Amino acid sequence: MIIKTVQDEIQNYLKDASNFKGNCNAVYFPETESDIISILKEANKNKTIVTITGNRTGLTGAGVPNGGIVISTEKLNKIIAINKKEKFVQLEPGVILSDLQNELKKHQLFYPPDPTETSCFLGGTVATNASGARTFKYGPTRDYVIGLIILLADGDKLYLERGKNQAKGNQLILLSEEGEKIKLNLPEINLPNTKNASGYYCKENMDAIDLFIGSEGTLGVITNIKLKVLPISKSKISSVVFFKNELDGLIFIKQARDQSVLSKIEHRDDIINALALEYFDKGSLEFLRNDFVNIPTNSQCSVWFEQEINNENENILLNKWVVLIKLCKGNERNCWFAFNEKEEQRIRDFRHSISEKINEYMAGKNFRKLGTDVAVPHNCFEELYNYAKNITEEEKIKYVNYGHFGDSHMHFNFLPENEKQYEEAKELYYLISKKAISLNGTVSAEHGIGKSKTHLLVEMLGEKTISKMFAIKKALDPNLILGRGNLFN
Numbered sequence: 001m002i003i004k005t006v007q008d009e010i011q012n013y014l015k016d017a018s019n020f021k022g023n024c025n026a027v028y029f030p031e032t033e034s035d036i037i038s039i040l041k042e043a044n045k046n047k048t049i050v051t052i053t054g055n056r057t058g059l060t061g062a063g064v065p066n067g068g069i070v071i072s073t074e075k076l077n078k079i080i081a082i083n084k085k086e087k088f089v090q091l092e093p094g095v096i097l098s099d100l101q102n103e104l105k106k107h108q109l110f111y112p113p114d115p116t117e118t119s120c121f122l123g124g125t126v127a128t129n130a131s132g133a134r135t136f137k138y139g140p141t142r143d144y145v146i147g148l149i150i151l152l153a154d155g156d157k158l159y160l161e162r163g164k165n166q167a168k169g170n171q172l173i174l175l176s177e178e179g180e181k182i183k184l185n186l187p188e189i190n191l192p193n194t195k196n197a198s199g200y201y202c203k204e205n206m207d208a209i210d211l212f213i214g215s216e217g218t219l220g221v222i223t224n225i226k227l228k229v230l231p232i233s234k235s236k237i238s239s240v241v242f243f244k245n246e247l248d249g250l251i252f253i254k255q256a257r258d259q260s261v262l263s264k265i266e267h268r269d270d271i272i273n274a275l276a277l278e279y280f281d282k283g284s285l286e287f288l289r290n291d292f293v294n295i296p297t298n299s300q301c302s303v304w305f306e307q308e309i310n311n312e313n314e315n316i317l318l319n320k321w322v323v324l325i326k327l328c329k330g331n332e333r334n335c336w337f338a339f340n341e342k343e344e345q346r347i348r349d350f351r352h353s354i355s356e357k358i359n360e361y362m363a364g365k366n367f368r369k370l371g372t373d374v375a376v377p378h379n380c381f382e383e384l385y386n387y388a389k390n391i392t393e394e395e396k397i398k399y400v401n402y403g404h405f406g407d408s409h410m411h412f413n414f415l416p417e418n419e420k421q422y423e424e425a426k427e428l429y430y431l432i433s434k435k436a437i438s439l440n441g442t443v444s445a446e447h448g449i450g451k452s453k454t455h456l457l458v459e460m461l462g463e464k465t466i467s468k469m470f471a472i473k474k475a476l477d478p479n480l481i482l483g484r485g486n487l488f489n
């Protein structure tokens with residue numbers, strides 16, 4: 001096993017895509033599960049802090065070390081099995097998402113969660129319960145994880161299979177390979193009625209596997225993952241529509257969402273049932289204009305939508321979308337429609353560019369990313385949207401606002417020009433998060449809490465619940481070596 005200790009050689013492991021920076025003494029590159037077991041046994045004995053890292057595309061500092069050592073999962077990158085008949089895939093945690101999708105495609109299968117940045121590792125996506133554009137139709141990572149092997153801090157092992165071990169009320173008992181019985185008391189939490197990646201998943205009678213999905217490297221090392229996959233759809237409509245008025249864009253999303261809900265309830269494939277419904281405000285369009293010169297100049301916002309189609313319903317659905325575009329005063333002459341995979345990819349690049357360029361802008365100024373990950377129930381979304389916009393415009397700080405608006409999930413990103421504005425933007429970011437909490441929403445819908453949002457998790461759940469979550473952590477990792485600084489300050 002390679003171990004790197006020369007600081008020049010490990011700089012890449014000391015920051016993530018949000019420009020969160022850390023430090024460590026060594027990076028370990030295990031090639032087998034037994035390598036990890038020996039690293040953990042040694043670290044646990046010496047109480048050395050261990051940070052597990054995927055590809056560090058995370059946006060909260062979760063994969064960035066806070067001293068001690070790093071376990072990189074990059075050499076654990078085998079797809080172990082693709083089972084087309086039973087529709088599952090089994091893999092190691094360091095498999096890159098785009099590699100998995102390319103392999104699955106050969107079997108006419110696909111894995112729905114799509115966190116925009118396809119260079120992330122599957123282990124990272126499970127550890128953060130990642131979601132993304134297609135979550136609107138297909139749900140987050142949690143919905144696809146059916147089996148996990150976890151190495152606990154002392155090197156003992158848990159085999160978790162969905163449906164095999166449920167909590168009784170708020171009592172969850174885990175049985176390790178070495179025969180240890182770990183009893184956990186789950187806190188009672190009012191989970192927000194939104195996508196959520198804030199803190200441990202705790203619910204009466206929950207499945208044991210769900211505790212580890214979204215646990216951000218604090219409870220154990222995921223060494224083996226079994227995921228549900230789906231048959232790939234033949235084709236899809238993919239389009240970006242531009243609007244001269246932002247309210248029209250928001251209404252378009254609401255109408256498309258309502259029709260999608262109806263389509264699911266009535267099991268209909270002849271009406272709108274969006275795969276993705278993503279919004280970009282005027283600031284986002286201005287930010288992208290140099291790279292995408294065909295963005296119409298008079299646009300106040302745009303919406304990217306996708307829908308899966310087949311030969312029978314293609315024309316009907318195209319027609320339904322065009323009717324909705326006209327009804328909501330979309331710029332029908334300047335819509336972008338993708339008619340082949342290359343054009344589809346161009347639209348995906350447009351979506352990916354906005355997040356990537358913001359990260360570049362902030363790193364260029366040596367700031368950490370300041371982008372919200374808040375989501376609220378649909379009926380409160382417009383209130384949150386207007387609140388964020390108004391308080392930021394009052395302070396005259398540049399921003400871009402975009403995100404998974406189909407899920408009422410907003411990435412409001414500040415673009416401060418100097419240190420003073422950065423400090424002001426931090427305060428605004430805090431206010432927006434508090435507003436989301438007051439509307440029964442979440443401070444993190446998909447990126448997780450990591451090291452940068454621990455104070456917001458306390459605001460959202462309260463000290464008492466955090467203490468109970470911490471007790472779960474302590475029961476599984478008594479020396480508190482794993483993911484130090486993540487979730488708990």
Ligand SMILES: Cc1cc2nc3c(=O)[nH]c(=O)nc-3n(C[C@H](O)[C@H](O)[C@H](O)COP(=O)(O)OP(=O)(O)OC[C@H]3O[C@@H](n4cnc5c(N)ncnc54)[C@H](O)[C@@H]3O)c2cc1C
Pocket residue numbers: 016017051052053054055056057058059062063073093114115116117119120121122123124125126127128129130131132133215216217218220221222223352355356359446447483486
């Ligand atoms: C341009 C861009 C766009 C993005 N868009 C989205 C989006 O739309 N939706 C979304 O959800 N995310 C998005 N992200 C965030 C990011 O891609 C996801 O959080 C991803 O899941 C992180 O994977 P990773 O391999 O990079 O993990 P890392 O960042 O390396 O680690 C993330 C966390 O996972 C833990 N971890 C990693 N591997 C393991 C393991 N084997 N066992 C236990 N814990 C582990 C780490 O300790 C850490 O806590 C975006 C990022 C970028 C850069």
